[in-house]
Amino acid sequence: MTHKIAILGASGYTGAELIRLIATHPSMEIAALGANAKAGQSMATVYPHLRHLDLPDLVTADEIDFGAVDLCFCALPHKTSQEVIRELPRDLKIVDLSADFRLRDPAAYEKWYGNPHAAVEVQKEAVYGLTEFYRDEIRGARLVAGTGCNAATGQYALRPLISAGVIGLDDIILDMKCAVSGAGRAMKENLMHAELSEGYNAYAVGGTHRHLGEFDQEFSKLAGRPVEVQFTPHLMPVNRGILATTYVSGNPQEVYAALSETYADEPFLHVLPFGETPSTHHVRGSNFCHIGVTGDRKAGRAIVVVVLDNLTKGSSGQALQNANLMLGEEETAGLTLVPCFP
């Protein structure tokens, strides 16, 4: 059976990445591509690297017949996404890539995003989209909320350690380096080549990044008590990739055992031999996530380094993995691309 797919926000980076992945999917066909300012244009005009694919032109959402669609990916800016999804048919399967449906508590959403949620009833249906930890709920979900790309990276390092009780919960440090494509395609001054290249800066310093809402929600739920990690993201002058260096108190061998046991059967999560550290080069353009564990010269401290591609495992690859589950397909379909190296 071939599933008809719509992508809203197809002219953005994650939208284009979804098209790249779906192009090799054995049972998905792109029925409609939505955009805003670029509606009316062809995908070949907006993204010449997709020129060889036979794709519909970009249209506005109100031109799409959602009755003829089996699943819709929403790759829209947060806030816009909730306003759009609110108006879509209530029986349409949706994978949302934005931040709008990740936080279960409307007050937490307002705290981190600065505005009241405009679709609280729809939010109640949403399942958090970190595939490896919510598989069963995702299979039966109508609406799945894709995670933040930084939020996914940090959780792959820490969830097994919190669950296994092998680390201290009050001194976790998450130091994250994020590629510029994480900010999307819209032009911003600090993302211009002259201001970005050859430089490196921290942002959202002092515990202000909105992905802390996701960390708080998920880690506190796992631990059964409030957990607040220290998290600082840094903007890397590279196109794709996230690297998180996580500092925890605990026995490094126990940390290693918890991670390697939890992920032993996961198709996309690979724990490296103890002491090896991963590189963003080794996962680029793929749905893989590599995890390295080492001890520190300070006794009782461990370091966990995680890499993934923000546009693949951090957003569109995760979204496709979840869509496969929702549609009853093989979870890995369309996702077995080998990383692009060097």
Ligand SMILES: NC(=O)C1=CN([C@@H]2O[C@H](COP(=O)(O)OP(=O)(O)OC[C@H]3O[C@@H](n4cnc5c(N)ncnc54)[C@H](OP(=O)(O)O)[C@@H]3O)[C@@H](O)[C@H]2O)C=CC1
């Ligand atoms: N980039 C990343 O690594 C990650 C992104 N995300 C999230 O995924 C979502 C998409 O991100 P990304 O692809 O990077 O963003 P982009 O800025 O690259 O793309 C945004 C898309 O949304 C469309 N759009 C903007 N405003 C409207 C509107 N008012 N109505 C309809 N469509 C609109 C744009 O259309 P047009 O160009 O035609 O105006 C474009 O297609 C965001 O919520 C982002 O936070 C999540 C994880 C990682």
Ligand SMILES: CC(=O)N[C@@H](CCC(=O)OP(=O)(O)O)C(=O)O
């Ligand atoms: C480099 C950069 O700006 N990265 C983005 C993360 C992208 C992401 O995951 O965004 P959403 O949570 O909005 O979906 C950031 O840190 O805000």
